[in-house]
Amino acid sequence: MAYRSTERVKARLSASRERIIAAALAIMAGHGYAGCSVAAVAERAGVATGSVYRHFPTKAHLFAEVFRTASQREVDAVARAAALEATAADQVSAVVETFSGRALRSPRLAYALLAEPVDPAVDAERLTFRRAYADLIAGYVAAGVASGELPPQDPELTATALVGALAEAMVGPLAAGVAGPATIPDLIRFIHRALGVSP
Amino acid sequence: MAYRSTERVKARLSASRERIIAAALAIMAGHGYAGCSVAAVAERAGVATGSVYRHFPTKAHLFAEVFRTASQREVDAVARAAALEATAADQVSAVVETFSGRALRSPRLAYALLAEPVDPAVDAERLTFRRAYADLIAGYVAAGVASGELPPQDPELTATALVGALAEAMVGPLAAGVAGPATIPDLIRFIHRALGVSP
DNA sequence: GCAAGAAGTGAACCACCATTCAGTCCTTGC
DNA sequence: GCAAGGACTGAATGGTGGTTCACTTCTTGC
Numbered sequence: 001m002a003y004r005s006t007e008r009v010k011a012r013l014s015a016s017r018e019r020i021i022a023a024a025l026a027i028m029a030g031h032g033y034a035g036c037s038v039a040a041v042a043e044r045a046g047v048a049t050g051s052v053y054r055h056f057p058t059k060a061h062l063f064a065e066v067f068r069t070a071s072q073r074e075v076d077a078v079a080r081a082a083a084l085e086a087t088a089a090d091q092v093s094a095v096v097e098t099f100s101g102r103a104l105r106s107p108r109l110a111y112a113l114l115a116e117p118v119d120p121a122v123d124a125e126r127l128t129f130r131r132a133y134a135d136l137i138a139g140y141v142a143a144g145v146a147s148g149e150l151p152p153q154d155p156e157l158t159a160t161a162l163v164g165a166l167a168e169a170m171v172g173p174l175a176a177g178v179a180g181p182a183t184i185p186d187l188i189r190f191i192h193r194a195l196g197v198s199p
Numbered sequence: 200m201a202y203r204s205t206e207r208v209k210a211r212l213s214a215s216r217e218r219i220i221a222a223a224l225a226i227m228a229g230h231g232y233a234g235c236s237v238a239a240v241a242e243r244a245g246v247a248t249g250s251v252y253r254h255f256p257t258k259a260h261l262f263a264e265v266f267r268t269a270s271q272r273e274v275d276a277v278a279r280a281a282a283l284e285a286t287a288a289d290q291v292s293a294v295v296e297t298f299s300g301r302a303l304r305s306p307r308l309a310y311a312l313l314a315e316p317v318d319p320a321v322d323a324e325r326l327t328f329r330r331a332y333a334d335l336i337a338g339y340v341a342a343g344v345a346s347g348e349l350p351p352q353d354p355e356l357t358a359t360a361l362v363g364a365l366a367e368a369m370v371g372p373l374a375a376g377v378a379g380p381a382t383i384p385d386l387i388r389f390i391h392r393a394l395g396v397s398p
Numbered sequence: 399g400c401a402a403g404a405a406g407t408g409a410a411c412c413a414c415c416a417t418t419c420a421g422t423c424c425t426t427g428c
Numbered sequence: 429g430c431a432a433g434g435a436c437t438g439a440a441t442g443g444t445g446g447t448t449c450a451c452t453t454c455t456t457g458c
Contacts, residue, residue, distance in 0.1 A: 006425080006426075008425090009424095009425070009426090009434085009435085012435095016435095034319070037414095037415065037416085038415075038417085039415080039416090039438095042438095047437090048436060048437040048438055049416090049417090049437085049438065049439095050417085050418075050419085050437060050438065050439095051435080051436055051437070051438095053416095053417070053418080054435070054436075058416080058417085059415095059416060059417090116319075117316045117317055117318070117319055117322050119316070120233070120316055123316050127371070130367070151392075153385075153388070153389065153392075154382070154385050157368065157382055157385050157386065157389060158389055160367055160368055160371060161364035161365075161386065161389050161390075162364070163367055164363040164364045164365070164366055164367020164368060164370075165359075165360035165361070165363040165364040165367075165393075166360075167363055167367065168359055168360060168362055168363020168364075168366065168367075169356065169359055169360050169363060171363075172326070172329075172330075172359060183356055186352075186353050186356050187356065187360065189352070190352070190356060190357055190360050190393060191360075191393075193350075193392060193393055193394075193395050194364075194389060194390075194392055194393035195392075196392050205455080205456075208404085208454095208455070208456090211405095212405085215405095215406095236444095236445060237445075237446060237447085238408095238445080238446090241408095246406075246407085247406060247407040247408055248407080248408060248409095248446090248447090249406070249407055249408060249409095249447085249448075249449085250405080250406055250407070250408095252446095252447070252448080253405070253406075257446080257447085258445090258446060258447090
């Protein structure tokens, strides 16, 4: 027994792994999933193509993790912004503003995360992304209903529908090119009506 | 000059073309886009693989047309149902019911049309599909606003958001497997609230 | 019936790209 | 310094499935 991986090596390995994920994310943000060949990711990460497979069994596994990471980051940002608000109406407003703002700031990435054609195994990860948003919103809606701020409704359904409305309102502009944030206030008004926020 | 295509031949050609499109649609309804190799489509249509390319320059062109056809059929059905109603509220209810009902009756096809990963060129066709629904709904909303039935709002945005809400509410169930139509009344309630239909 | 030319065929081709693997370089513990 | 074994490399491999094309079959007008 003359070799047993040590802390230093483990750290280097995990650094490599992170670099690969970061490279994949960077390419997605620049050229979408379509630009993400394994070779391109490896080159950007500064490793050989084959080395990618020391960390991930398949490309789909890699990108499942990439999507998970990126989605978590998005959901966290949205949750953080919403947590600063007190009423369901304001919490949901914060969700919409943060979500849209970030999407408009990184349109290529947003498009890749939301709607770009990807490997089915990666696509599955998107469902959990959307689910995470829906769960977040459902919590605010449920609290709003409980406190009487909002009329009775199924928070799950409301949340799912809101996520769809939000995504759809963004995807059009994202696919078309430049997207003006002009519609965001209108979108918030729509969503408040949908929630039953009393004016 | 000893050959000039005649009516009879033209008819046969266009019949072939239609059979190919129908075959593609049938396979989509059964096995999704994933099952639609050119060879499979050709076999089902009763022609040789190469013959497909006498009618369509690429697979993407073929499926762009398949999507266009299928989408038009869906939009027409929805429009026909909505046209029977008089108020914006009822028209939109009819849209939701017809859309959901048809989707739940052909879940595999609905999933393929709405959300299954496809070639980017085909994906582009989906935008026009959603746009068609949005335009339809926008018309009803605009009329409702004009007549005072609905509060002032941007009909385009409302319609886009509604399409998103509708699609999202269906995609979850469609991807998961069996979908109960149980949530449709709730969905209609949500949408009426979103439109500002007075109770 | 025949020549001209189009339609139809399907096996072969080929581009693409994820994945592999034999060889090389590093790290470790003694 | 050295043996053991892991990490790393990147050119070669292989599978998939869209696309082609030399050939056959059918249509047409005379």
